Amino acid sequence: MYQFRPISPRIQEMRSRIRNRRVQLDSERARIITEEFKKHVTLVPTIRRPTITKAVAEQMTMRVEDFDVLAGNLGRFFSSSCPNPAMRGDNLWIIQAIEKGEWYMGEDGLWHNPDTDDYRIMAAPEDVEYMQSIAEFWKDKSFNTCGDGWAPEGLDELCRMGATKHNVFLKHLVGCRPGHLIPGHEKIINVGYGAIRKQAQDWLDEHRGNIMGDDVKKYLFYSSAVIACDACSTYVRRTGDACFDKAKTEKDPKRKAELEKMGESLHWISENPARNFFEAVEAALLYQFCILIDGGGAISMGRFDQYTYKYFKQDIESGALTMDEAQEIVDAFFLKLNNTWAGASQYMVHMIGANTYEHTTIGGVDKQGNDSTNELSFMVLESIARLKLHDPTISLRINKNTPKEIWELAIETTKIVGGLPLFQNDEVIVPALMQEVGFSLEDARDYAIMGCQEIVGPGTDYSAANGCTPPYSSLNYGSVFMMAINDGKNPFNNEQCSLHTGFLYDMQSIEEVREAMRKMVYYFIKLQVSVDNYTEYLHMYHGTENILSLSMAGCMEQGMDATWGGCRYNSYGGTATGLATIADCMTTIKYMCFDKKLCTTRELYDAVMANWQGYEPLRQRILAEVPHYGNGNPYADMEMQWILDVYYNACQECYSMRSKVYKCGLYGASDHVTQGYTTWATPDGRFTGDPIADASSPAQGRDLNGPTGVFTSSVSWDHKRFIDGLAVNLKIHPNAIAGAEGIEKLRDMTMTYFEEGGMECQYNVVSADVLRAAQKEPEEYKDLIVRIAGYSAYFVELSTDCQNDLIRRHDHSL
Amino acid sequence: MAEEIYGNIYDIQKFSVHDGPGIRTDVFTKGCPLRCLWCHSPESQEFGPDLAWMELRCIGAGYGGMCVKACDQGAISLREPVPTIDGTSTIILPEVDRSKCTNCLKCAEACPSKALYNTLRRISVEECMEAIRMDKKYYDKSGGGVTISGGEPMSQFEFTLALAKQCKAEGIHVALDTTGFAPWEHYKEILPYVDLFLYDLKHMDSARSKVLVGVPNELILDNARKLAAAGARFQFRFPIIPKLNDSEENIKATAAFCKELVDAIDVVQLLPYHKMGQTKYDRLGLKYRLPNVEAPPAEFMQEQLEYFKSLGLPAQIS
Structure with a gap:
């Protein structure tokens, strides 16, 4: 068994503060931004944005906690929610919830969200009043309103048909910030803001009074870069000031000296490259915080164990750092990241989870192709497992030389923190990045995972994974399919789209069904990407990423913002979740109507349109008899291969001003649930409103042949094509992987799947809570296998008493 | 021709990780000459359909x-x-x-x-192989393979032999989960195609055996000795059923028998009784025969494990 390191008392304290956190609305940043914006209403946005961020860095309240191993804060409170009205002026959900009367005033004089919500969030009346007072000013000035004045052709149809989330999410054409990628934390650590600023200033000095032709863009870029560097330096330096301030009143001489040392380090890295491990970690963390203050979101952390390693090694070798001290720094780093969560409504928590998307990648090969798993890779997993952190998400890169020991720790971690780490396969992803996005071998070997599951080059790649304005890039393929077999009408809302593809009951062969679906997929992908391309045009003017561009390879060299195409690699993409549901629909039609002729297309059509009411025997027959994707059955897997071909080929016809590549992906936070809500019944036996399949996994409850069956189906198609990312979720009972032998078997299974061409997988080791949920909703958990001494069984098929017994035993074993 | 031989099974189970080494596929044949009171797979008992x-x-x-x-x-x-x-x-x-x-x-x-x-599914050796082959790479990586289980697979000897032969021919590790209650000639014939015998030791007293499982134990123990002498490898399985076979005397006798064959043993599994098969009886309209027996206490199992280990036996609780 893997032996975990002890947790230091101050890390324990920090963890418990975060665990019991009460996120509080903080209007300070909004006030600074509003005042600064009013001073610069007519300033060109690419200069205005860093100017405002610099003002925030200069004026915001800085704080250092008693237990802080690493310094750095985002707001006035330990856990703050700091709206940035320049990014999103309306839709301040806290204000809306209070105005609707959903929150209550507590005895402490603060507003509180309902006690029944999963997380505790509160707001002082003065913060609420301030946010209310600026709402009118911002209603047409925020970045997210920049696309409201004019709607590109197609947007109306996408909204009306419910094919994307444009209509349900935020009601604006422009949603999230464009920066949906991994910044070059490594460059900030190794180069420092001073040298980057000098590079920009040198260009400006050289071209003073001589800005000709396209140089005007460079002029704007470098001018903004100088301000952006000043903003970052100011923030880091003031964090250092806060350490010195705290040292002044500190009684304990040891802590006092530590705070002074921290302050000195932060002052140094406010301009210069890091000199040691502590400074390297702080430089990465505080750059991340600068991007968050600047309004960025869904920005991931890249290969933490790689870009800090040389500093770690040097400090350990020189004796300047002990392993326990290093572990404490790593612990603090992940707690700090976890604490950047700014709160969210219960609705959003259910939609996308309470997640910061600061995905961190460990292990894998280095740029030369050698396995680079190191002591820090272990420390990262230790942090996640010991501190039981569900966020940030961790990915472990696997290659054929991945050491056995990290497998062991990773699987132990999976048992403690369900689903983490995600396992990523270097042997598939590296060649795929070269093949699909044109990465060099070296850069491909340096990939990392962003957000949910998106594959990007950290610091080199404007990947716009999941599109430029996620989450709008997720088409609802369940609805697209229902339109395809219903002559372009969505039965969920009775809206008719411009494309007519005929009705299922008139189709004479599976080929005709395929042709209808192919046309509908092409139609909607192209419509959606056309709108996305217009959005990207808006970003280039209204949403330049000045602070991000400082660290992205290519931007400073070319004098070009990341949104303008300045990065070394440019791509964008989208994701399709639940295509297994579509595959099962196709297999059902093929099996029931054409191959076995067990019902007519008319009967099946009528049954689906009736949401199966009155057709339960037919539905049951489909569930019991038709082969399903995920069991290694070629008859069913063929339809998955087919729909994936269609999806991939349609994406090949898409490109934007900035990017020649539109990537395919098969993942998506909880898209399968939310899309399911608005998808009519489907021929595979699914009811209206039920979830569609999750990511690239088989439809829920349809994989009855265990994990190897899922994997066999999965590798029946080429994972390399889905370079925007891919997820396969597997539920595993803890008994199946108990002990050293169980760990070995899970490793062997994963390795085999990877050797066969699998890109990614994650294991959900089933908890007692899941077993209880399975008792309540047996249909949803038909595939849940539990191990009982002697044999395995489907949990839902056991008697209630046996189930209760298992749950009881389960509670004991954990 | 292997393709023409059919057998009756009631299940094929993938990613089986507890019936022999590595990742395995279990083939459960239908029909058994024994009637163990604690049987957790009643659908395995009848040779015909249920x-x-x-x-x-x-x-x-x-x-x-x-x-x-x-x-x-x-x-x-x-x-x-x-x-x-x-x-x-x-x-x-x-x-x-x-x-x-x-x-x-x-x-x-x-x-x-x-x-x-x-519950009965008629299947050809070739159909069975199709399901087995799918996971070949997983067996190879993990040192796993196929476990032919039951019921009593030796009761469908032609099918079991053909399946074992075909697996061997395709380089797949074969484990045979057997009660030991079949003619010696059959064991002798199948031995070259079986890498590991999962072999039950239910009671060491023949008269008690007759009461508890429906058959005496002489043939079972005799086959085990002969197999060991012929070079077979064993994973003995001792199901511990409170009050029925957990007397000190029987435990000592079981351990002594294992000790006798120790050179042929990879593992001795001590299997605590459980009631998880009860729902299966309900499904078949059958009465569960041990409604009042409870699982043995964990401490008791631990004591037995220590005892087996003290005799130098590679024992484990499964």
């Missing part, structure tokens, strides 16, 4: 009661309505009168949701 009914899958008689109509014997009647599992409505479930049922299985054919089903 009609089973799984309540969870049943959609009720509200859709026309196809099972009732399909039954020529009038063996299926309807019960009083009961609340559905989600509590939103009621459902009328069928009741099979086993005394009238002739196992014709017409109701199972008519049942759209397969709530009524035949």
